[in-house]
Each structure stands twice: as structure tokens, then as C-alpha cells.
Amino acid sequence: MRVLLKINDVIDVEVLQKIQDSFSDATGLAAVTVDYKGNPVTKYSNFSEFCNCVRKDSNNRDLCYQSDAHGGIESARSGKPAIYICHGGLVDVAVPIMVKGNYLGAIMAGQVKIPEDEMKKLPYGTSHELTDFTKHPEVLESYDKAWKTTLTQVKSAADLLYTIANYLVEKQMIHIMQEELHNKNIELMEEVKLRSEVEASLKEADLKALQAQINPHFLFNVLNTIGRLALLEGADKTQEMIYAFSDMMRYTLKKEKNNVVTLKEEMEHVQNYLSIQKMRLGNRLNYSVQIDEMAEDILCPFMTVQPFVENAIIHAVEPNAKGGRVEITADIQKDGALLKIIDDGKGISRDRIHKILDGTYEADGREKNTGIGINNANKRLMYYYGVDYGVEIQSEMEQGTEITIRIPRKSLVGRGL
Template identity: 90%
Template sequence: MRVLLKITDIIDVEVLQRIQDSFSDATGLAAVTVDYKGNPITEYSNFSEYCTCVRKESSNRDCCFQSDAHGGIESARSGKPSIYICHGGLVDLAVPIMVKGNYLGAIMAGQVKIDEEEMKRLPFGTSHELTDFSKNPEIMDLYDKTLKTTLTQVRSAADLLYTIANYLVEKQMIHIIQEELHNKNLELMEEVKLRSEVEASLKEADLKALQAQINPHFLFNVLNTIGRLALLEGADKTQEMIYAFSDMMRYTLKKEKNNVVTLKEEMEHVQNYLSIQKMRLGNRLNYLVEVDEMAEDILCPFMTIQPFVENAIIHAIEPNARGGEVRITADILKEIAILKIVDDGKGIPDDRIHKILDGTYEADGREKNTGIGINNANKRLMYYYGVDYGVEIKSELEKGTEITIKIPRKSLAGRGL
């Protein structure tokens, strides 16, 4: 979206006022600076008594504004100072303030008389004839007292103002461009930092830890459960559990050199994990997995969802004697897959959520391992898709937690996957 600059964004009004006052004192010309709508942004400098008297009547004031508007428009059209005759018979000038071809306003100056022969060489700043003040002695007397100069001096004054205005604009534009470059450098540094952190994490086997996210605690429970089932009942459930566990192992091992999977593959891995946990926890665990068929072929980083599901089991289901429910859904909203992992556990305090996501949360045993998995998953999502696609965690104490992950429908090849 294009941001429209205002004249006050480019020029310091206090500095401009001082320059304008000094210019008027040195030349005797009146001056004021207006925005592109013609509204004054500075105080009038050296405004003539003649013009002050003329503008007391609204009809005359309207004619003055029309003259100023004509001069400003002409200077904006040409991009150069415009010198013209106002309806009151005085010489005025308009110096445009331009940025990259855009008219932001003008310095209006003048209110002086010049030789009649020179006046004939100037255009009128209005479509109307000159206003006749011959029947108003007060105005005519003030007209006679108005400063008289030469066209050469008026042009020199216009050139001086044009040079000053351009200098102020160019100086401030350089400052703005430098500031924009500085901000872009900061953004680039943040991206480089994030990329370095992710790559360092991968090199330090953080991704391996994700691939082996089935931590010792879980493996111990699985093996114990398989042993009890084999001892106490027939082979069907034991076989089912072994198959699910084998599929999980196969999934983690075959993806060792390929970190991209379809959402369907990732969800099948989560299904296997939940089916094993269901056998272990029995009626204490209820779960639901629903995936929109349109989302199944979307590519995502390997082990995107499982760390959050494991976190729900460890912190929401296991500590509760009555157990609980975990729901995993994947829906399509325009060109984005919206993944949600929802549990009805005890919830997470806000301060802990921030620490988990930025990797500063520390705890003992399995809790710490899960935090690492969530932080890594969050960093990888932001690395591959940008900061707008990080993990969002909403939680209410004693009511549950909702994890939201957004995955765009686009290739991940550009990020080295």
C-alpha cells in the first residue's frame, strides 16, 4: 500500500518558518507556505497592509484565494516557480515543493509592484479581470505605498526560495531513505539471526530430537504396556500396538534425510501416536482427528504437529485422574491450512506460554523435553514461512489449551527443505 507523504513529513515547519521570516525581512516580500490543498502551514511573514485591507471583504478574499490557487497549480504543473499578477494588481510568486514528481505544497510570496512595462510580460493569476479599487481611497492609498521592485529581483527571489525548498526536501529525503535502509537492515539482521538459530539448532541435532520426539518416558510406557498386554490377554491388541509403534519408528527413520511431508503423512503419524496412548491410558483418553481432504496434500515440515499432541497428553491428560480429550483438526481457509490441537486440561499460565515459545522455559524431566520440541517447531515454522506463521497458543486455566498453526499452500523448496 502506498503511503502519501505530507509536506510536514518532509520539512521541519519551525525551520521553514525561520527561513521564511528571514527571507521576508531581507527582500521585503510577503511569504507563507501552504500544503497541497492551499492550507497555510506557517505563519504569514511581512504581509502587506494593502493585502490585509483588501482581504477584509469576503468577495475580495475569495479572489485572493483563487489567485493563490492558480499560482500553486501552475507551479505544480511545471515543477518550477510561477510568477503572476494577482487580482489586486500586485506581483506574486509560487515556488512548488515537490517529492519524486508529487506536489506537496508551495511557498507563496510577493505582494509587490513592478514597472508597468514589465507587468505586461506576466500572466494573470485569475481568469477574472483585475479588481477595480479606484472608488476606495483607503485601499488605493495603501496600494501606492506598497513596495515596488523589479521583475529581475522577483525572479531572483523565486529562484532563491526554489533552491532553499529543494535543499530542505533533498536533505530530509536522504534522512528518510537512510532510516528506511536502517530498518530494512534490522529486519534482514533479524531474519539472518533467526535463520542462524534454526540452522544451529539443526546442526546440534535439535531436529534429530524432534524426529526422536518419542522420549524415554514414552518408550518406557509403551514397552511396559506391550509387556502387560502380551501377558494378560490375546495377541490382537498387542499386534495392533506393535504395528502402530513400528509405523512411528519407520516414519521417523525414513524422514531422516527428507524434512518435508504431506499433512496426510503427518496426521497418520499423530494417529499412530494417539492410538498407542489410548491403549496405555484406556478410557482416560479420548481423541478426535479430523482433516479436510483438500488439506491432505499440503506440504509441511516434518514433526510439525506431534510435539504439541505429546504436550497435551503429558500436561493435560496424564495428571488428571479422569483423563480428558484431545482434538486435532485441519481445515482450509482460502490458501491456508488451519491446524488446531485442543485439549481440556488445566491450561498454561500466560508467562509460561511466552517462555515456551521463545525457548527460555526450563523444567525437569519430560516437561523440559516437550518445551524444546514446541520451541523448535515454532522456530521452524517462522523460518520456513515467516513470522506471521508462527505458533499461536491460547489457554485458560482449568479449562484447556488451543494451539493454532497456519500453513500456507506453497512450496518449501526455497528454504532449503
């Protein structure tokens, strides 16, 4: 029987202890609450001299726990109180504590004698053999002092205990459900807030600004490099650079009315960007772009990857005199694709990562534009796919940075695409 919760998850143990003590005082029966293994959860209430004496011995105590566990499970199976004879020969009652079909434990009561003809009607708690206490006269003496009552009175006490247990569980479950509902309302409000923020940031002017997010510093470097190549070399590399740059501009401009692309298109755009940077930086930049063919047709928001690659160039490659390496991969998974952008730069501090992703990082010039691009990409991913998605950034100082983006294979219809 699988246990998903513990008794103290659904019932206040201090309150249970007070009710258990009052029940024992009112009925004369001993009581204790145990978990599904028979281990006590509350303190003993009105335990008999016999049971206290028996439980002083560890072996006998283990038998008591086993008897309680067995009685509790039997009550859980029947869904009502179980009345049985414990291994010590006294009558006990087990009242199950059940939550959504899961057995958490039981309230045990009893430790009494009833007439022999009524005893014969009851099952044994663990086996048909009672524990032999003939070598323990003090135990046998305390057994004779056990309180005597009738089976009818035991049943009435069991019904009362069952009513109390059900009330406590139902009361606490209502409280738990109210808390869950409150938490879900908070999550819904946060999601609505996130959607409204993204919708505001994705107005036409903001979107056009995002699409034109190839900053002036980058354009200046491109034009400078084209000029030097034209002067010092033949036309082949110049032509290659111009083609790559033209494809990037065409990719940016043609998405003005369609903000969704395939991963193949997005990666081709990144490849063009990197090839231009390679011509500018030469041997200081090494890179690789690998995309699983099975992932090429998966749709993703436009300009999802490029801001992170640009960030890697700015922070991992350019500041290093020896340059650096950038690796971009897109692997197919059961539910979509897994994108990674990895560099071997100096890394990013946790505080800076947090500020970049929540849009509070303040920087100047080119670095500021890149930070905005990363924040926008992260917000759009959460907007289109839900708050469980978005960007994960793992980085260690002097160890490089790894960006992880999960693109689910789900429809983007109704998300503004």
C-alpha cells in the first residue's frame, strides 16, 4: 500500500494528542496513534500497567508494533474499525486514518478484557499464538489487573473514535485544498502578469526594434572588414562576406509579419552571423554549428538563438587575446528539441545571470543591447511555451558558460504567432 503523505501532513499532532487523551479519560480505554508501520506518532494515553510492562522489553515491544501495524492495515482494508486480540491477549481497536484512498496510519485503542465467549468471536492481531509470559510473573500479575468491559462497549468506543478520526482528516483536507487553490491562484496571477508584460513588450515598434537588433558596432566592424578585404585580397572572401551579411538582413526583414521560423532557418541565420565574425576575428574565433536533421522542422520564435551567440562573442571571445570557441547544437528529443550554446570564456557570475534574465542588468553600449536581446528571448520563450520553459544559464568563473533552451514540439497557435 503506497503512502503519499504522513499523518502530521494532514492532522495537527498536538490537537490529536489532546483529543486522544480526552477520549481515554472518557472511555477508560488506552489509546495511541501509530503510522502505517505501527510506530507511535503520539504519546501513550492511559496505557495499562500490563502494556507498559510488556513494552519495556524490546522484543515484546516490536511484537506490539507489529500487532498495531497489522490491526491498522486490516482496518484500512475494510474501511472501518478493526477489533482484534493483540499478542498479549487483550482486546484492541484500530481506527484507520485514510486520505484519498491512501492508508497513513491508525488510532489504536483498547487494552481491555471482555467475556471469554465474546473473545472467541475476535481474530488475532498477528497470529493464532499468544506470547508466553509464564517466565515473567510480574507481567502475568499486571495482566490480571487489566480493565474488564464488554464487546458492545468496545464497539461503541470504536465508532466514536472513527467519527473523530474522519472529522479531523476531512477538516485538515479542506484546509490543504484551500491552500492548494490559493497557490494555484497565485501561479495563475503570475502567469497573467507575465503574459501582459510580454504582450506589452511585443508591440509592433518593439518587435521591429528586436528584428533590427544588429547593433551599430557590429555593422561598423562588418563594413570595415569588407573594406580591408576588398583592398588587400581578391573578391572571393569579400563576396562570401557580403552574401552572408545579405542573408542575415534578408532573414531579419522578411520576418516582419511572421515571427515563427524553423530551427533550420534559425541555425542558418546563426551560421551566417558566425561566418562574418570569423572573417573579422580570424583564428581568434573557432566555432561549430550542429543540428540534428530530425529537429530541423521544429518551429521556434524568430531570433531565439542569435542573441546568445552574440553574447558569447562579446564576452567569451573578444576580451581574450587568444580568442575562444563557441559551440551550438540542436538535438532532437521526444517532445521537441534541446538547444545549447557553449563557450569557453571567463564565465558569468550568478548575480549577473539573474539580472540579465529579469531585465535589471544595467550596461552601456553594445553589451546593453545584447543583455536586452537575451532578456527578450527568454521572455518570449516563456510566453509562447509557458513558464516551465525559457532559458537556463549555467556558468562557472573561468570555466565558460552553457546556455540551454528547450523548444517543445507543440503548437504556437493562440500565442500571437
